[in-house]
Every structure is written in C-alpha cells, then in structure tokens.
Amino acid sequence: MGDTILKMRHIDKIFPGVKALSNVDFNLQSGEVHSIMGENGAEKSTLIKVLTGVYPRNNGTVTLYDKEIFPKTPKEAQTLGISTVYQEVNLCPNLSVAENIFIGREPRKFGFIDWRQINKRSQELLHTFNIDIDVTKTLDNFPVAIQQMIAIARAVEIDAKILILDEPTSSLDEEETKRLFTIIRELKKRNMGIIFISHFLEQIYELCDRITILRNGELVGEYITTELPKVELVAKMVGKDLDSVKEFDKAAAKSIPSDQLFLEANNINCIGKLNQMDLTIHKGEVIGLAGLLGSGRTETAEILFGINQINKGELKIHSDKVQLSNPMKAMQKKIAFCPEDRKLQGIIGDLSVRDNIILALQAKEGMFRHIPYQKQVMLADDCINLLKIKVSDREQLIKNLSGGNQQKVIIARWLITEPELLILDEPTRGIDVGTKSEIQKMAVTLAKTKGMSVVFISSEMDEMIRTCTKLIILRDHKKVAEIENEEISSENIMKAIAGGEN
Amino acid sequence: MNKFKKITSSSMFLPLFALGILLLFNIVFVNDFLAISMENGHLYGRLIDILSRSSSLIILSLGMTFVIATSGIDISVGAVVAISAAICCMLIGGRGDGIPEHPMILAMLAGIGIGVICGIWNGLLVSKIKIQPVVATLILMVAGRGIAQLLTQGQIITVYYKPFSYIGANIPGSILPTPIFIAALMVLLVILILKKTSLGLFIQSVGINPTASRYAGINVVLIIFLVYAFSGFCAGVSGLIESSLIRAADANNAGLNMEMDAILAVALGGTLLSGGKFYIGGSIIGAITIQTLTTTMYAIGVSSDQLPVVKAITVIILCLVQSKKFQTVFNSWKNKRQSQKVVDRT
Known part of the structure; x- marks a missing residue:
C-alpha cells in the first residue's frame, strides 16, 4: 500500500429535510482496494456521489493529492481522475460498444471523429480484459455481465487514479466475478486506488484491504480487513447483535x-x-x-x-x-411478481410511495373502482409499518429511497393484492x-x-x-x-x- | 417566509404568476381592460372576450395534457378541428334561406364523433402499432386538412342557420358566451374522470415507466389508446366552436396551428414534455395566458403578421422563468452580486 491519495474530512450532506451524511471521514491509499460497507440507507451511495460530484457537499473537505477539490459534475471528477462504475450499468444500450467507451472524448482527426481509431483502441482495450467481441455492435447485444466489464474498461481507459465500483458483481456469475477480480488486482498493482462497494461479504474479504463502515450516514470506523471477523463486521453494520x-x-x-x-x-x-x-x-x-x-x-x-x-x-x-x-x-x-430489475420493471420513480404501493391493487380493481384516498393512506401506512419501510412520509418519491426500501415497497405492492x-x-x-x-x-x-x-x-x-x-x-x-x-x-x-x- | 416559499414552490405558482404579469400589463396599458358592460342581456368586455376566445384552446389542451403525460404528443389536433368543423357545417348545409339540411344536434354529434374517430386512429397507430407519436399524428396533421377539403369539396361552406352561431357566441338570454360554458363542462368532465377513476394515476405511471406499469398489471396499450381518443374528442368539440365563430367550415384555416398553441399551453402549465406528472390546472392557465397575449397584442396595435414574433419573445421569457436551470443560474448570480456588494462596502 502506498500513500494516502484521497482524504475526505468531516463531510456533511443535507437533503431537504434529511441529514444524509454527517461528519464522515474517508481515506484512500494508492494501490489498495477499500470497501465502504453499511446497511440499507447507510448512505454509502451518497458518499460516493459527493465524491464524484453528483451532489455538492454541504460541509467538509475533499483532498486529492493534497489539493482540495470541488467536482461539480461527474465529468469534472473524471477529469480529476475519479471514475465510477455504478450499480446499474450506466451506458447507452443503443450505441456501439466502442462508442460507449469513448463517448464524450472521441479521438478526432481533422475535426471529425476518428472511427477507425475508436474501434481499434476499444478492441485492444477489451482484449486486455479477455473480452473479444465485435465492438461495432450496439451494447444491447451483450449480456449485463459484459456490459459491466465494458463500463469498467471505459473507466480504466480514462486513466483514472481512483476507480469506484458500486456493486459491480451483483449481476455477474462466479466465473465473471473471478475475471473481474483478476482485473481489479491488476489495477491495484498499477497503484490505482479502488473503492469497492458490494454486499457480498465473501468478496469483500477476498479482495479488500480495508473497510470503512457507515451507519445511518455516520462513520462507524475504518478497519483492516484481516483484523475484522465477519461477524463483527455485520454487527457493526447493523448496530445490533x-x-x-x-x-x-x-x-x-x-x-x-x-x-x-x-x-x-x-x-x-x-x-x-x-x-x-x-x-x-x-x-x-x-x-x-x-x-x-x-x-x-x-x-x-x-x-x-x-x-x-x-x-x-x-x-x-x-x-x-x-x-x-x-x-x-x-x-x-x-399470482404476484416482484421483478428482477427493480429500477426498470419495478418502481415508478416519480410517483410517491403511496401511489407505488396501491398501483397493482388499483390495476386489479380496474380503472373505475378508484380506491378512496383514505383507504390508500391506510393501506400505505399499514405496509410501511409492517415491512418497516424507511420513509420520511408516504408521499416521498420512491426514487429517493434506498434500494432495499424500494424493494420493500414493491413487495408491499403485491402483498396488498393478497396473492x-x-x-x-x-x-x-x-x-x-x-x-x-x-x-x-x-x-x-x-x-x-x-x-x-x-x-x-x-x-x-x-x-x-x-x-x-x-x-x-x-x-x-x-x-x-x-x-x-x-x-x-x-x-x-x-x-x-x-x-x-x- | 415559509408560507411564501410554499406558495412559490407550488406547481400552479409560475403559470399563474405569468398570467398575472400579463394581466397587470393590460390593466396599465390597455384602456378599459377591466370594464365589463351589459348590452342586450349579454356581458361584454375584454376579460369576457379572452375567456371566450381561449375556450377552444383550453379544451384542446385538456386532451393534450393527457397525451403529453404518457410521454406522447398529438400534433394532429389542429387538422382534426378542421375535419370536425367540415362535417358539422356540411351536415347543417349552406342553404341561403337558413334552413338546416339535418338537425343541428345530429351535425354536432357527427362533428364530435369524427373527432373521436380521428383520435382512435391516432391511438391505434401509437399504442397498437407502436409508431412514434410525432410520426403517427403527423399523418393526420398532413392528411387531415386534405380530408376536410374533400368533405367540403374545396368550398368554404357558410352556414346561415341561425342557432349554429349560438355555439360560438351567446345563446339568447344567456349572460356569458357559450364557449365558456362548453369549456367549463369539459373541465368538469376531466375533473370528474380524475377524481372518480384511476386514469390519472395510470397515465402518470405509464408516462414515467411503461415497463414497470405493465409489470404492475396496467394495460399500457389501452391507456395510451384512450388518451389519444380523448384528445380527438376534445379536438372534435373545439371544431364546433371554431366553425361556429365564423359560421363556416374553412378547411384551410380552421384550427390552424392550434396544435402548437395547445402543446405550448401544456408546457407553460408545468407538465414536462417527457411525460409523467401532469397539471390540468396549469394547462388551463397556460391556454388563457396564450389567448391573453394575443388579445393584448391586438389591443396595443400589433398587426396579426407581427404577432408571432411578439408571441415568441414572450414565450421565451416565460419558459426561461420556469426553467429550473435558469433559476439556479440566476440565484447564484444574484448571490454573487450581493456578496460583491458586501465586499465593496467593507
């Protein structure tokens, strides 16, 4: 492990009505894989988003190589050397693989995009990851696993100093995960600092050098993986025995x-x-x-x-x-069905938790048998209490909930149809x-x-x-x-x- | 302060604010803008005029709001207005002695009916055959006026039957112009639909995430079909008002460019063109705003040729005021200036 390249100190992030992060510290050294762990709603994603410029921080400092940085957009963070591969693959399915890798920074020749170079370089890059595919085909031709690898390849291509992997293995099978780990270890050798977020404990223990634990937007502590037994880790995350x-x-x-x-x-x-x-x-x-x-x-x-x-x-x-x-x-x-892809097939992001809960029941009842508002409130509140869904109130937009709570809402949606x-x-x-x-x-x-x-x-x-x-x-x-x-x-x-x- | 914030962040604030400014401008610069007089048992005045003239646009924007909420668009409504007008006038007939060829009620129903049929056509293209909304409704937009021409055989049918003019003006004995009542009825119908059925929830749901809506058991195809059919219905009703106003079916000019005004009204009302959440109240205010603008311009002597320019400028300003991005930029600029002032003072 090398020097500390990234220091985040006393980070606060306040959303309207909620203090998401409060006084969080985080350190990343070059050549280490560092995991951020925490329960649902521990605000891991928020911390990452503050780092990558998706959200501005309300308080605290972020220093990269002893220089304070204020990334305002993910693109700015990228230029500074912080690249992210998000939980859900954030690429364009209707563009070619090569386009996806070079989008936003296409090499040019006489002012025109140099397609030959884009395709050639993409092919070479993916080859180093042991992926040999036709890079001119559109992305949606490939399984999610490959898409994930392409997203990582894209991040690496940018010449990142810090690579953030947010749940990269959740859609990969074992073989693919192994391949990804080989790549991560290789990147580690190149002295890159890697932030690895995953819910798979085994993977964390296999791969990570250090672990930072968050709970409810607060720092629990920073630990060396080998010195922290799994049981203790879980206990620290959950905050109970x-x-x-x-x-x-x-x-x-x-x-x-x-x-x-x-x-x-x-x-x-x-x-x-x-x-x-x-x-x-x-x-x-x-x-x-x-x-x-x-x-x-x-x-x-x-x-x-x-x-x-x-x-x-x-x-x-x-x-x-x-x-x-x-x-x-x-x-x-x-029959009721909670689909696999929560974001695409499950939630109606811009609707409230209440609307999302009653949606299937209402569809089943039919358009003309409108569930009275009072009953909707009752049903929603019952579900929120019963499933312990963490919401500020039932009118909160579902897209602002954490993944686990979104999932609970979808399950609630089906439970009230009494399947x-x-x-x-x-x-x-x-x-x-x-x-x-x-x-x-x-x-x-x-x-x-x-x-x-x-x-x-x-x-x-x-x-x-x-x-x-x-x-x-x-x-x-x-x-x-x-x-x-x-x-x-x-x-x-x-x-x-x-x-x-x- | 908190109350002020609550008011300004409400979805209806900006549309109402824009309309308010326009009205204020009118009150200051246009003589007798607020004056309402009573003649022959009818109310007259600019305000009444604005409401009456905006009625058909309000009706169109009701249908358009639903269509846009499903992340679609219906650019055929102007042409459908022309078709509806043509059918209605054709059935009443242009006899000089003022005797209708068919009962007026039948002609009106036919006008509305053809609107619904056009809507069904659009709905089938978009929902079943899955043609992109702009392309699907473009077909009728282009062909619609041709169909109207065919129906009227290239003539402008002028209707001399007296009761026909009541639709666009006043029914004898009524204080207010009929279009206001028709628009009010349509708004009432929409409110009823939204309060008594779950259509509103389903439309928003489909507009935000069609896949998840399908997985929740919503018949996405049906919902999309319905909104286009309803938009056609609205255009049919508008057609009656538009033709009655000039007592004629003018295939070339009836409802011309009204689809754009309707879309604009919806956008001004705060509904995003990308679909999802919709604001019927906003759309109505938007439609009135557009009509107020037109009336104002005529009142201060802008000719109808120059009107689009003034309209465009106003629309740009209105859109800028409503844009979130502009608001943040504006606020940060204001803050900077303020802090600059503080620095200067010290």
Whole structure:
C-alpha cells in the first residue's frame, strides 16, 4: 500500500429535510482496494456521489493529492481522475460498444471523429480484459455481465487514479466475478486506488484491504480487513447483535408445504426461453429456482406471470387449465411478481410511495373502482409499518429511497393484492444484510402463516438453502434437477448446476 | 417566509404568476381592460372576450395534457378541428334561406364523433402499432386538412342557420358566451374522470415507466389508446366552436396551428414534455395566458403578421422563468452580486 491519495474530512450532506451524511471521514491509499460497507440507507451511495460530484457537499473537505477539490459534475471528477462504475450499468444500450467507451472524448482527426481509431483502441482495450467481441455492435447485444466489464474498461481507459465500483458483481456469475477480480488486482498493482462497494461479504474479504463502515450516514470506523471477523463486521453494520440472523439458520424455521396443489405446469415450452419444463407448486411451499444467470430462472417466472406465453404444454392452477396471456390474467389468478430489475420493471420513480404501493391493487380493481384516498393512506401506512419501510412520509418519491426500501415497497405492492403465489426474482440483490434476512424471513413467514406459495429466485445459494423446501435447478433453459428437503446443500446444488454426473 | 416559499414552490405558482404579469400589463396599458358592460342581456368586455376566445384552446389542451403525460404528443389536433368543423357545417348545409339540411344536434354529434374517430386512429397507430407519436399524428396533421377539403369539396361552406352561431357566441338570454360554458363542462368532465377513476394515476405511471406499469398489471396499450381518443374528442368539440365563430367550415384555416398553441399551453402549465406528472390546472392557465397575449397584442396595435414574433419573445421569457436551470443560474448570480456588494462596502 502506498500513500494516502484521497482524504475526505468531516463531510456533511443535507437533503431537504434529511441529514444524509454527517461528519464522515474517508481515506484512500494508492494501490489498495477499500470497501465502504453499511446497511440499507447507510448512505454509502451518497458518499460516493459527493465524491464524484453528483451532489455538492454541504460541509467538509475533499483532498486529492493534497489539493482540495470541488467536482461539480461527474465529468469534472473524471477529469480529476475519479471514475465510477455504478450499480446499474450506466451506458447507452443503443450505441456501439466502442462508442460507449469513448463517448464524450472521441479521438478526432481533422475535426471529425476518428472511427477507425475508436474501434481499434476499444478492441485492444477489451482484449486486455479477455473480452473479444465485435465492438461495432450496439451494447444491447451483450449480456449485463459484459456490459459491466465494458463500463469498467471505459473507466480504466480514462486513466483514472481512483476507480469506484458500486456493486459491480451483483449481476455477474462466479466465473465473471473471478475475471473481474483478476482485473481489479491488476489495477491495484498499477497503484490505482479502488473503492469497492458490494454486499457480498465473501468478496469483500477476498479482495479488500480495508473497510470503512457507515451507519445511518455516520462513520462507524475504518478497519483492516484481516483484523475484522465477519461477524463483527455485520454487527457493526447493523448496530445490533446477530442472534436474529443466526436463529434463522435453523432448519425448523422453514415452511412445511401442504398437500394441496396450487399450480401445475406440464411440459411447458417457450421458444428461446424455456424448454420442456415440469413444475408443481403446493400451497405454503417456498420453492427455489436456482441456476446460473440466463439459465431460465427469470424466464420461468415471466411465464408464470403472463409476460411471456407458452407455445406448448399446459398450465393448471387449482387443477383448472389456464392461459396466462398477460400480467392481468395472472393477477386475477392471484399470482404476484416482484421483478428482477427493480429500477426498470419495478418502481415508478416519480410517483410517491403511496401511489407505488396501491398501483397493482388499483390495476386489479380496474380503472373505475378508484380506491378512496383514505383507504390508500391506510393501506400505505399499514405496509410501511409492517415491512418497516424507511420513509420520511408516504408521499416521498420512491426514487429517493434506498434500494432495499424500494424493494420493500414493491413487495408491499403485491402483498396488498393478497396473492396465493408470490414470485420473488432476486429480491435481495443489491440490498444490505439486515434487509436481506428480513426479506428471507418474510418469504418463509408468508408461506407458514398465510399458506402462500412462494417462488424464490436468487443467485445466492445461502439464502436459497435457508428458505426453500424444494429447489429446481435450471441449466440452459432446461430443468436439470429437483432437490428436496434434507438434500438441499450447496454441494448438491453445485453438482446439479455443473452437470450432476460427479 | 415559509408560507411564501410554499406558495412559490407550488406547481400552479409560475403559470399563474405569468398570467398575472400579463394581466397587470393590460390593466396599465390597455384602456378599459377591466370594464365589463351589459348590452342586450349579454356581458361584454375584454376579460369576457379572452375567456371566450381561449375556450377552444383550453379544451384542446385538456386532451393534450393527457397525451403529453404518457410521454406522447398529438400534433394532429389542429387538422382534426378542421375535419370536425367540415362535417358539422356540411351536415347543417349552406342553404341561403337558413334552413338546416339535418338537425343541428345530429351535425354536432357527427362533428364530435369524427373527432373521436380521428383520435382512435391516432391511438391505434401509437399504442397498437407502436409508431412514434410525432410520426403517427403527423399523418393526420398532413392528411387531415386534405380530408376536410374533400368533405367540403374545396368550398368554404357558410352556414346561415341561425342557432349554429349560438355555439360560438351567446345563446339568447344567456349572460356569458357559450364557449365558456362548453369549456367549463369539459373541465368538469376531466375533473370528474380524475377524481372518480384511476386514469390519472395510470397515465402518470405509464408516462414515467411503461415497463414497470405493465409489470404492475396496467394495460399500457389501452391507456395510451384512450388518451389519444380523448384528445380527438376534445379536438372534435373545439371544431364546433371554431366553425361556429365564423359560421363556416374553412378547411384551410380552421384550427390552424392550434396544435402548437395547445402543446405550448401544456408546457407553460408545468407538465414536462417527457411525460409523467401532469397539471390540468396549469394547462388551463397556460391556454388563457396564450389567448391573453394575443388579445393584448391586438389591443396595443400589433398587426396579426407581427404577432408571432411578439408571441415568441414572450414565450421565451416565460419558459426561461420556469426553467429550473435558469433559476439556479440566476440565484447564484444574484448571490454573487450581493456578496460583491458586501465586499465593496467593507
């Protein structure tokens, strides 16, 4: 590790009505990977945004190489050498890969953009990351994982001194994560200072040298990773002891499915998305769909919710044959779906928390059966209290909430429609540990107390093992295995995903 | 101070403020601007005139507000006004002896009906076939006047049937001009729709995030279809007023450029063209503002040829005042000047 290149001192950030950051210090040395950790709403993102000039700071100093800086826009921060790759890929899907890498600073020749050089340099750059793709194709041709890598490549190309990675691995599978880590270690050797934000504890411990912990916008402390046991880290983040989390590990906490069948899928098929899948879901069952990214997990969920239609096979709900040709049809059959991409498919950003909560119920009731305002308020307040959603009030815009609280609002939206089947697609992605276990617990509790069936989709094996009584393993749009009860273990899941033979 | 802040940050403040300034200008510079007199049982005066003349624009901007809130746009309304006017006048007929060929009520319904049909056409193109709104409504904008010409066979049909003129002027015995009542009825209808149904919530939701709206079970295609159909309905109603005002169907000039005024009214009212949150009250104020501007210019002797220039300048000023960016720049400039003053003094 080298010298301290970045010093943030006594940072305050005040939003109308809320003090987001108060007196936060942060140090970054060259050649280190430094993680900022904290629960939902600990204002990690706000700290990053202050550093990158998205928000101006209200108080405090930021010094880079002993010079105080005041970046007003991310572009200014970039010129100073601070590059960011955000949680959600912030590139333009309709531009080519090369354009995305060089956008805003295209090399020119006689005043015109030098396309040949752009394409050539992009190709070379990506090659150093072991990505060999056609850089003239538009970005939306590539999976999110590749897009993420491209975003990082772009940041590196700018010749950054500080690279901020905000949840870079949340949409990557294991192989891709490994590749990313190799790249990060390489950048570290080049004496770059890297800020790494992630909710995956294992990754933090594998990669990071130091950890700064925030809680509710205040600094808890700065620690050297090797000297801080995981349990202690979590305790410091949550600010309470971990008994509630541990308690949950007991197998007895799981829900016992009833014999009553809720849904039955026979040999369903959807071209390019799913091949010959059988599925049974009982009442009160928490069933997991596991597999790698793009294995058909989300696709299955989307078929069950009527977003995509089957072209072969049959679906039965309560033993009646059904055709789910659109989401409304599925909703009428009491199916609810929390989609994977919260920002794009979940929240209506500019609407209030109240509007977002009642939206699905209102859609189900129909346009002409307007829910009276008083009832909306009641429903919203009930949900906010029940799910412990952190909001300043129910009229707050949902886009101003943290990811975990947004997710809770979306879950609330579906719970008030009183579904019999709740599909949760990556409900804990990009969410802090505390809320994660809350959501896992909720899934099990709903199944136990209300007899609700839950389909749980997640990339994190731990939480599937903890919550599900049956796991469907998918690979290449096909069901490859079904694991039940005691057989559910990481080993068995891995085997099934990998091929099952050995 | 806090109350002042609350008032100035309200969505209706700026549109009302702009209108207020215009009115103030009028009161100072235009003789007898506020005077209202009673003649033959009708009220006369510039204020009444402004309200009456802005009615058809108000009606258009109601429909336009919904369309824009879904992040769409309807540039065909001017042409639809012409079609509606043509159908209505054609059915009443241009007989010199003032006897209608068909009952007027039928002609009016036909005028409104054709407006709705045009709206349905636009709605199908945008929602079902997914043509971009500007392109989809451009079709009717261009073709609409041609259709109106075809209907009137290239003639300007002048209607001599007396009751037809009541729509644009006064019904005998009524104090206020009829357009004001029609506009009030339409506004009432919209308020009713917004209060009694969830259309407003769904429109905003679709405008902000169509994908998430679909995932929440909203029939996005239907909502988009409905707003265009409603915009067509509004244009149909406007067509009746516009044709009655001149007692004729002029395919070339009826509703000319009104789509632009309607869009402007919506924008002045604070609804973003990118869709999402909408402000019906703002749009109404916006429409009145535009009409006030026109009336003012005529009153102080600006000719109709020069009117667009003055209009443009005013609009630029209004838009600047409303722009968030401009406000921040202006405020920081003001602060700098103030601190400069402090430095100078010491």
